[in-house]
Amino acid sequence: MKTQRYLKSLIAFLFLICVFGVSFFSGTAAVxxxxxxxxxxxxxxxxxxxxxxxxxxxxxxxxxxxxxxxxxxxxxxxxxxxxxxxxxxxxxxxxxxxxxxxxxxxxxxxNYFVLVGPKDKKDLFKKVKSIQEAFVLIRKNNFKFVSRADNSATYIRELEIWKLSKLKPNFDGYIKSGQGMGMSLNLANEKKAFILTDEATFYKMKNKLDALDVIYQNPNDKVLENxxxxxxxxxxxxxxxxxxxxxxxxxxxxxxxxxxxxxxxxxxxxxx
The missing domain is CATH 3.40.190.10 (Periplasmic binding protein-like II)
Structure with missing residues (x-):
């Protein structure tokens, strides 16, 4: 009987140690x-x-x-x-x-915003001297263009560039993704379309974007500062x-x- 009482007391004691020990350590490591x-x-x-x-x-x-x-x-x-x-x-x-x-x-x-687009159309933009000229060329040729169209800062900047280009993005090739930067880049790659993106996200994802390359970039262009x-x-x-x-x-x-x-x-x- 004494042995049983002893074991019960020992179990109860160890249980209390576990409970208070966990409480103590979780309290000190509270995040x-x-x-x-x-x-x-x-x-x-x-x-x-x-x-x-x-x-x-x-x-x-x-x-x-x-x-x-x-x-x-x-x-x-x-x-x-x-x-x-x-x-x-x-x-x-x-x-x-x-x-x-x-x-x-x-x-x-x-970082900077850059214009990304299909590799097979890169040569057509060799003589382009501004991001506005690049947008004009896209609109004129009705090339596919993926827009975030999600009230993001990237989308606001895109609309600013269209305005500077004195054009409205209302052509057949204009695709509204309504998605974030990564998802929109994947869509542009799938559609072989142009897209305005921050350079960091593009370069981080570049290995998966086999159809795309940087078409226009200019660190001296204020509208592309990000x-x-x-x-x-x-x-x-x-x-x-x-x-x-x-x-x-x-x-x-x-x-x-x-x-x-x-x-x-x-x-x-x-x-x-």
Whole structure:
């Protein structure tokens, strides 16, 4: 009987140790999760998954990225379904600031928009001197053109270029995907169509886009400049640490590592 009571006491004691031990260790290793609405272009390139783990580990946080077009990202943020936002359309952020939904925003990296299209038509664009001329040539020849058509920053920039070209995208070859950058590039490859894209996503996916190549690029063309920004809700001031991190030497080194690992050249550039 004494032995049985002893065993029961020992089992109860070990059970309490397990319960309190798990509670203790899970408490010390508690991780805070933040939802970040982000544009598909910087997410589809794999950039965010490369540069955020070091910050997450150091600060015991976890980012859940919601990858959508910039316009949709703003809606998600406005609805309170995201704590922070990463987009590349400055006018959207100015609007959020005006509505006092953010206090400020941080420009952290940039790349360029490029015109991508079917390899067998590349020679037709050799003498093109501007992105507007390229769009005119596409419209004139009724070439297939895939548009994101999703209120994303890329789509807004595309419409801006059509306007600068003094043309409307209402031709038979104009295809509206309504999808993110990666999906739209896959569609353009399938249709052998032209598409405006950020260079990082294209170069990251290039091996799978056998029908496409860069048709026109110009880093000196202001309309093709593509800057990414981070902002967060004033209710989530803890995210100010991440904003500071985006300006740190550690982040800069990770950007350089990402460029070298996937592109062997500078694609993402630090914004000072």
């Amino acid at each position: 805070k999760t933040y939802k970040i609405a982000t544009t598909t272009s910087i997410y589809d390139s794999g950039f965010l998954d490369f540069v955020t783990p070091a910050f997450e580990k150091k600060n015991k946080v976890k980012f859940n990225f919601i990858s959508v077009g910039s316009g949709q990202a703003v809606k998600i943020f406005k609805n309170g379904d995201a704590d922070g936002i990463i987009i590349h359309e400055k006018s959207f952020l100015d609007e959020l600031k005006k509505e006092k939904l953010i206090n400020s925003y941080t420009a952290f990296v940039s 800057i990414y920004y981070f902002a967060y809700s004033p209710k989530k001031m803890q995210l100010s640490k991440f904003a500071s991190y985006l300006k740190s030497k550690e982040f800069k080194n990770l950007v350089n590592s990402f460029n070298q690992k996937f592109f062997k050249k500078e694609v993402y550039r630090i914004v000072k």
